[in-house]
Amino acid sequence: MVGPHPEFIPPARPIIGEAEIEAAVRVLRSGRVVQGPEVAAFEEEFGELVAGRHCVAVNSGTSALQLTLMALGFGPGDEVIVPSFSFAASANAVRLVGAEPVFVDIEPGSFCVDPEAVAAAVTPRTVAIMPVHLYGHPAAMDKIMAIAERHGLAVVEDAAQAHGATLHGTPVGAFGTAGCFSFYPTKNMHALEGGMVTTADPELARTLRLLRNQGMEQRYANEIVGANMRMTDVAAAIGRVQLTQLAEWTEQRRANAKFLDSTITGLVTPPVADGARHVYHQYTVRATGNRDAAMTRLTELGIGNAVYYPTPIHRLKPYLAEDGTPGPWELPETERAAAEVISLPVHPSLSQADLDRIAEGANLAGGAR
């Protein structure tokens, strides 16, 4: 039995620095702790990341997705097109409002939803498309928006992993009817927990504000049935600090990825689509040989590694057909990706020595049998 490596490089490293701690303490001392001035300021400042769209802060990325689908009036009998190769939250949000996810395959290069598969999955019940900007790579939004316009569908971008990613210069979260971000600790920026909905539609923004707070704009003058999905001011204050660092951290992630691209030959490095600015929430390679052996080797070498996601959503228990089988889906690229991917550390806290070790380790792991 080998013990843990003495200089293990973690796959992710959430940052909670002195500035975050001071911001949290400042809010606690102020006494205004929920949906107050820090939340309003965070919403205002986050708008700069999404071409000035309205921003509505909530308590998680999953809440952002769920509340958006609710605000758009979707529910039982409605179908939402989602990739199966994503975190379960994407499909969970659809089910939480009573609608049905329709799973489609991904493009093998970007790991994001395949626009042709999206077009083929539209039925008279389809109400929305939910592209996921997986690993920080923007989905093919130009093509997806064209399909949505042709069929009169809403587009809800799952941008939980892609703060600051762009396609042909337009930021994710600024294409669709709405964009949904997460501020979970391992994301490119965090607020402990938190989420943001971005939209160009002021009416949708207002509905989201009502829904996150019991249907109230004026206290006790409830207009509709709503939930409690408010963000705390502690979270918002931490998010504001992180937002000031995001551009620098993103450049560091991109520089780390560039180095790994140029030095890893033993595993298949991630391609980037034309016009896409990848923000590398994950640096995800493919092992075309024995993945288990490659991961064991990486772990022995003290290099953090993980599979996002080993089981496509359509194979998870809540999404199986009634007879316990995976249903009618044919998703060969999804199945292949789930069997081949390994995410390597790419976070901004890596040193050059770490990066050298990751590249060397990946090349050794590629040959592992």
Ligand SMILES: *Cc1c(COP(=O)(O)O)cnc(C)c1O
């Ligand atoms: C993290 C994540 C979510 C959910 O965000 P939470 O803040 O954890 O609720 C949704 N979709 C994707 C693709 C994610 O990675």
